Each structure stands twice: as C-alpha cells, then as structure tokens.
Amino acid sequence: MGEENLRKGPWYEEEDERLKAFVAVLGARRWDSVARISGLMRSGKSCRLRWLNYLRPYLKHGAMTPQEEQIILGLHERWGNKWAKIARRLPGRTDNEVKNYWRTYLRKKEQIQNSLLLHRPTSSPFIDVSSSETSSSSDQTNNGQTSTKLSSNINNDDNNKEFADELNNNGAMIMDGFADCDDYYQKGLSDYVITNSPYENRLSDWIKMLSEEQSDKYSEDAVEEYCLDDPMTWSYGDGINAWDFPDMIWDDMDLFNGND
DNA sequence: AAGCGCCTCAACCGCATGGGA
DNA sequence: TTCCCATGCGGTTGAGGCGCT
Numbered sequence: 001m002g003e004e005n006l007r008k009g010p011w012y013e014e015e016d017e018r019l020k021a022f023v024a025v026l027g028a029r030r031w032d033s034v035a036r037i038s039g040l041m042r043s044g045k046s047c048r049l050r051w052l053n054y055l056r057p058y059l060k061h062g063a064m065t066p067q068e069e070q071i072i073l074g075l076h077e078r079w080g081n082k083w084a085k086i087a088r089r090l091p092g093r094t095d096n097e098v099k100n101y102w103r104t105y106l107r108k109k110e111q112i113q114n115s116l117l118l119h120r121p122t123s124s125p126f127i128d129v130s131s132s133e134t135s136s137s138s139d140q141t142n143n144g145q146t147s148t149k150l151s152s153n154i155n156n157d158d159n160n161k162e163f164a165d166e167l168n169n170n171g172a173m174i175m176d177g178f179a180d181c182d183d184y185y186q187k188g189l190s191d192y193v194i195t196n197s198p199y200e201n202r203l204s205d206w207i208k209m210l211s212e213e214q215s216d217k218y219s220e221d222a223v224e225e226y227c228l229d230d231p232m233t234w235s236y237g238d239g240i241n242a243w244d245f246p247d248m249i250w251d252d253m254d255l256f257n258g259n260d
Numbered sequence: 261a262a263g264c265g266c267c268t269c270a271a272c273c274g275c276a277t278g279g280g281a
Numbered sequence: 282t283t284c285c286c287a288t289g290c291g292g293t294t295g296a297g298g299c300g301c302t
Contacts, residue, residue, distance in 0.1 A: 100269050
C-alpha cells in the first residue's frame with residue numbers, strides 16, 4: 001500500500017467498527033498487519049493510536065474527577081512529563097488525555113500566576129497563614145482527601161478579586177510552612193496542592209510501626225508511593241478492578257521494591 | 261446572524277526502546 | 282554484535298466547538 005494513499009485525520013464510525021472487528025480477531029498487536037489486512041487505508045501507527053486512545057475497552061471519556069486531578073498533579077510533581085507512567089495509575093485514562101489535561105491545567109495556572117503577579121499587592125491582603133482556621137476550613141473531597149481550591153476563572157481584574165475573595169472566605173489555601181504571601185506568588189499554585197488521604201495516613205502509621213522492626217527495608221519514598229498508588233486501596237469506582245490493569249500492579253511492585 | 265479568537269483534544273510526527281533473527 | 286521491525290512515548294499540530302462582540 002503506497003504511503004501516499006493512506007488516510008489521515010478524524011476517523012469515521014465505519015472505520016472504528018472495522019478496526020474493532022479486526023482487533024477482536026487479530027489481537028491488539030502487529031498493527032501494520034492489522035491495518036493491511038483490515039483494508040483500512042490507515043497506517044499501523046494510526047490504527048494503534050486510535051485503538052489505544054479511543055476504542056479499547058474500559059476507557060473513560062469526559063472530564064477528570066477531582067481525585068484524578070489530584071493524582072495527576074501529584075504524580076507530575078514527582079515524575080515530570082512521564083505521561084504514560086502517570087496514565088497507568090489512572091484506569092481508563094490515556095497518556096494523551098493526561099497530557100492534554102496537564103497542558104490545559106498548566107495554561108490556567110500560568111494565567112493565574114501572571115494575573116497575580118500583575119496585581120501583586122504590597123502587603124498580604126487576604127491570607128492569614130498563622131490562623132488555625134486556614135487548614136481546618138479546607139475542602140473535603142468525597143474520599144476524605146484534604147485539598148486546596150484551584151480557581152480556573154482568574155483571567156481579568158474582576159476574576160482576580162473574585163479569587164482573592166474566595167480565598168478569604170474559604171481559607172482554602174494551605175500555606176504549609178510559608179510565612180507570607182510572597183512565597184505563594186513566587187512558587188506557584190502546585191506547591192499548595194496538598195494530598196493527605198486517609199489511606200496515606202493509615203499506611204504511614206502502619207509503616208511507622210513496621211519501620212521500628214525493619215527500618216532499612218522500606219524507604220520513606222517507597223512508602224509514600226505505595227500508599228498513593230496501591231490499586232487495592234484506591235477506590236476506582238465503576239466496577240473497575242485493578243487486576244484489569246496489570247501494568248499498575250507491576251509498577252507497584254517496582255515501587256515497593258524501591259525502584260522508581 | 262456573522263465574524264473572530266480562544267480552547268480543547270484527537271491525531272500526527274519523529275525519536276527511543278525492546279526484542280528477535 | 283548488529284540490524285531490522287514493532288511498539289512506546291512525548292511533543293506538536295490543527296480541526297472543530299464555543300463564547301464573545
């Protein structure tokens with residue numbers, strides 16, 4: 001098949017159906033063969049991508065949940081742009097989705113930061129970091145995680161004020177260890193996204209106990225990772241079983257063995 | 261209603277990696 | 282050891298949708 005004859009661009013429904021049918025017979029591998037045998041005027045690469053990002057079973061579509069957002073932000077902070085690795089911790093999500101989500105999030109974050117820098121006050125007008133209310137009034141997500149609010153609407157003066165008001169009202173920013181607003185402006189929002197799930201607390205208690213006996217065996221990082229990522233302790237919802245995603249399990253084994 | 265600009269996300273591209281011959 | 286092919290991965294692009302004027 002001449003490469004110049006290959007179709008590019010959006011997939012038609014008939015193409016999807018044909019690809020699904022041939023993958024069911026031939027399996028999700030040897031994509032050049034799948035493309036050739038199926039008669040789709042597509043490259044093997046294109047077929048593979050279409051399957052992985054859109055057609056394969058258990059894929060979720062639609063907006064990220066707050067829990068997924070927290071996981072993405074947390075893992076990105078740790079691993080950087082390892083989209084595939086991060087996506088493996090989010091059943092039903094693809095690396096492409098994670099990447100696109102991050103870019104969107106990053107753009108919003110930059111907008112917020114630019115806006116705040118432009119309108120930076122001379123003194124701290126709205127955050128009392130010494131107040132004990134600051135952390136006690138944080139949002140509680142439905143799985144008990146403590147998280148900060150990230151407003152996505154900060155793109156003009158009115159919204160900037162709205163954001164400041166929101167912070168004042170909710171006391172949502174957890175200014176963990178920072179003495180004043182300057183740190184907030186300089187370091188960026190991601191530093192204030194605190195995840196503190198009950199699973200992490202429970203596991204960290206357990207590990208603390210364990211570490212008295214085997215202090216050398218488990219590194220602090222591995223423990224933290226395991227608490228965050230253990231597919232048996234996270235609730236995925238929608239009847240999704242961690243064993244449907246064996247990659248995660250292997251990754252967890254690596255983490256548990258101290259390999260990042 | 262039309263035009264415009266911005267945003268999202270599906271898809272593409274090119275390089276890296278792994279495995280078999 | 283080297284080569285080749287299949288697959289994986291991350292960066293980039295562009296079509297289409299949506300909101301604003």
